[in-house]
Amino acid sequence: MSLFKRNPFGHILFLKKWIIRIFGLISHRRYRKFNNLQIEGSEILRNLPDKNVLFISNHQTYFADVAAMFHVFNAALSGRDDSIKNIGYIWKPKLNVYFVAAGETMRSGLLPKLFAYAGSVSIDRTWRNAGKDVNRQVKNSDISNIGKAIKDGWVITFPQGTTTPFKPIRRGTAHIIKTCKPIVVPIVIDGFRRSFDKKGLNIKKRNVLQSMVIKKPLEIDYENESVADIVTKIEYAIEQHPSFLKVLTPKQAEEYIKEEEELNKQREFWSS
Template identity: 70%
Template sequence: MGLLKKNPFGHYLILKKWLIRIFGVLTHRRFHGFNELKIEGSEIIKDLPDTNVLFVSNHQTYFADVTAMFHVFNASLSGRVDSIKNVGYIWQPKMNIYYVAAKETMKAGLLTRIMAYAGAISVERTWRDKGKDVQREINLNDTENIAIALKDGWVITFPQGTTKPFKPIRKGTAHIIKNHRPIVIPVVIDGFRRSFDKKGLRIKKRGILQSFQIKPPLDIDYDHESIEEIVQKLEYAIEQHPSFLKVIPREELDAMEELNKTRKWEY
């Protein structure tokens, strides 16, 4: 790697590599120490192509979710199946992993701006701004940036656009899938909202069993499936379709909502 080599967004790869290394070491015990991350299905990762892969996941914290993915993906690529034991895997991280994040979140402070350099694709949300509901047109530059990232590597996205459970899937994700035809890998996580504050930076409770399930690629007919059909497929894949509410006790949902009220830094 040349010292001055950049990715398509103008970020120096040597700087990005060191940021991933440092954050990887600093955050490892959050998933393998203070808490325990139970991983399933990571054998899929090593067989994926180097580019045009889209990971879709439910969302529980701003940053812990994507941090866990960086750990799991890099550990899997180094030959560790369903394990992040021994953080040495982060020394040579995959450099073309990106994640979609709200622009206002990534500009909230110096730390988030530094974290953005590690791979954030900052987008302007069309339905929410500074804690208020809004309606605005999709920023075409945001869509183009996601396309550039897919062409260069892997992209992680949280298609609900919020950490609140069972909120609707945003259609923008389905449009990206239909237009750019990536391999779509569903990820289902749990335990993160119990472990961390809403930003995913501060540990709220230790000894939590966190789960991280990687599912096989979705079978999508890019030519004939409608946007609505793809949205529904995503809802089922990340277990956020309304039908899943029927198997979750009302008491657990109420407890989840109360927990959300105590967590700071709302979108």
């Protein structure tokens, strides 16, 4: 690889590789020691083409979700089955992996800017800015950049556009799917909200079982399915359809919390 070879966004791949290596080394213990990341579906990743793949996922933290996916993707491509044990896989990371993120988040400091260089496709959200609700037009350049990333490799997106669970799916994701016609792979994560703060930078609780389930690619009729149909498929695929939401009475909620506490005890794997 040429020392100054760049990707379609002008990022020098040599620098990107070292950023991924360094952050990979720093973050690895968050999923292997402080907490335990359980993985399903590594074989699906190995059977995907090198480009034109869109991963859709529910969202729990700003950065920890994506960092975990970088680990899982590279470990799987290195031959590991549902494991990120032995971090040697990070030495030769897949460099055409991107993730869609809010521009204001990725410009909020030096650390996010470094994360952005590792693969962010930054967009301006049309519904939210600086913590306030807004209503503005989609930038054509944002759509173009996502399409450019899909054409070049693998792209991770969070169709709800927020870490709050069971929020509506943004229709823009369905439009991108119909336009770019990528292979769409759902991922369902859990445990990240319990183990990290909202940004995903600080460990909030240890000994939490984190999970990541990679599902089979969705079957989509790009020409004939409507945007609404694709939105519904996404909701079910990432388990954020309203039917997954439990409607609880106060008494049921109390019992549910107790069950969750017991479940968390069972999930502990690392003695303090």
